[in-house]
Amino acid sequence: MPNNVMHEITPLTPNDCFTIFNRVKTKFDFPLHYHDEYELNLLINASGAKRVVGGNIETIGDVDLVLIGPNLYHAWFDHDCTSTEIIEVTIQFHRDLFDEKFLSRNQMNFVKSMLDKSLRGITFTPEVINTVKDRLLELDKKNGFLSVLELLTILHHLSVAPDTRTLSEWSFSSDRLNSNSRRVQKVFDYLNSNYTRPVTLAEVSRIANMPEASFSRFIKRRTGKTFIDSLNEIRLGHASRLLIDSTATVAEIAYKCGFNNISNFNRIFKRKKSCNPKVFRETYTDNRVFV
Known part of the structure; x- marks a missing residue:
């Protein structure tokens, strides 16, 4: 792991299932970083921004949704983005929120496969993003068990979505350190x-x-x-x-x-x-x- 990559210590405690960070901003100012949790990150109105996930660097379109596995470094930078109303929804959840026994059930095969691939970062097509973006935007308004059920439903929907793409090479994941x-x-x-x-x-x-x-x-x-x-x-x-x-x-x-x-x-x-x-x-x- 390069020395200039920040290890983010997320505020999640062992008693939390996940956290949602929902905001509107004018620029990207968080440095290249990684953390121990999974992250699902939605961006709207961010055309021209530069996305870095491991060894992958791309300029994104108007909507962007990526699933990033534990300890894979990532960041977004302004680059050519001129929007002054960038909508960002960041969901972070523990790597053991769904344990191995649960993920090994037949009904969880697709989700397990997606989580495994997320160690390299996964991006979704604009068509898929449009089917889930409203649910992601509204997730912070749900409470308790229903919010966990909704997150699992969204993850399942993404796990069976067509034309998903992995972003980085295995060598860029520091998960091997854990x-x-x-x-x-x-x-x-x-x-x-x-x-x-x-x-x-x-x-x-x-x-x-x-x-x-x-x-x-x-x-x-x-x-x-x-x-x-x-x-x-x-x-x-x-x-x-x-x-x-x-x-x-x-x-x-x-x-x-x-x-x-x-x-x-x-x-x-x-x-x-x-x-x-x-x-x-x-x-x-x-x-x-x-x-």
Whole structure:
């Protein structure tokens, strides 16, 4: 993964099914990035914008819909787009929202195949986009179970759509850095349950049943990140959610999410998300819906 690609820490928590970000904007200003979740992204009135997905670079038309798998880097840039009313709907959902057993059922074959292909990025034809765009635009108005059912229905519709196209080569997906190892999952479950307090390498190594030095090498090899980076990213994910979803001060959120001082929190937040917590909160307020 190139050093100038940002790892986005999305505000999704383990208890969320998905999040919807629905807005009208005048330009594209989010840098090239990747994240651990699937993303379905709809653009309307964006003709002339440049779309980057892995190793694929294209100029898009008036409507654009792509499904991007976990850890595949992507971004949109203004390029030749002159629209001042770009409509964007971004849906992000956990990679385990539909687990392997569920996806292995006969009725889910098409969805499973589509999710597998999304590791390279998938784009849909304008004809297909026109059949689902209104449903995507209205999805944030549904609640609870009905919204999850609607998302699954939309994904099924897309999975059987004709003339879909994969965008990037396999070599551009960094999903190979992630592991389904039970040991890694056990560690991350523990960190998600204990991120609000100081967590030491020694205690996490005991959870993994490994010596500290061996565990440090293990988690770096399996995830591409150090133990401290992994813990901070979990804390940042929860902090991002609180910045959007609460009126608590930045300092209150920092301490609640396990950071020992506000300066350290601000420094790490800006390094990881390319903006400070205040700007992040202003950007997302009133635009994002969690289900």
